[in-house]
Amino acid sequence: MKTNLITREGYNQLAAEHDHLWFEKRPEITKIVTWAASLGDRSENADYTFNKRLLRQIDRRVRYLRKRLPELTVVDPHPDQEGKVFFGAWVEIENDAGDIRQFRIVGPDEIYGRNDYISIDAPMARALMKKEMDEEFVVRTPEGNREWWVNHISYQVGGDNPFAVNPSAE
Incomplete structure (x- = not known):
């Protein structure tokens, strides 16, 4: 079962997607379908077939x-969280091999299209909860237990990784 937590940015993004699909994209595609249907034989009308399928995809999304947004709980960072890993935190971790990973712990609805976000439901995120800087933690994987250390924690608001190196700033 998916967790119903989401960051404010994630919620706003889903709400904006809904509004774009409903108020802009759907009316545009509906006009095309209506026009293509008026041409007659729909069985061989590529415009009609393609856009009708697109309309179904839009309606499904x-x-x-509309079902998911009311179920979600927006979680904003709280000052009491500073120094510990909680939902919405940007985290940098490292293991004995020197592998460094940087990501933000977010809701499962936010991870798509981002390789620097992980779901709160992921084993790594669960193992990280309430950990502090320089604290060791263990993640259980199918290959066995893996040890990691917390290097940095940040509650920077927004979608940009605060640990990422900005080449234009150099």
């Missing part, structure tokens, strides 16, 4: 968003 809108239905999902």
Whole structure:
């Protein structure tokens, strides 16, 4: 079962996606479908077939968003969280091999299209909860237990990784 937590940025992004699909994209595609249907034979009308399929995809996504958005709980960072890993934290971790990973712990609805976000439901995120800087923690994987250390924790608001090196700043 998916966790119903989401960051404010994630919620705003899903709400904006809904509004874009419902108020902009759907009316645009509906016009095309209506025009293509007026041409007659729909069985061999590529415009009609393609856009009708696109309309179904839009409607499916809108239905999902309308059901999902009210279920979500927006979680904003709280000053008491500073120094510990909680939902919404940007975290940098390292293991004995020197592998360094940087990511933000977010809700499962936010991870798509981002390789620097992990779901709160992921084993790594669960193992990290309430850990502090320089604290060791163990993640259970199918290959066995893996040890990691917490290098940095940040609650920077927004979608940009605070640990990423900005080449234009050099």
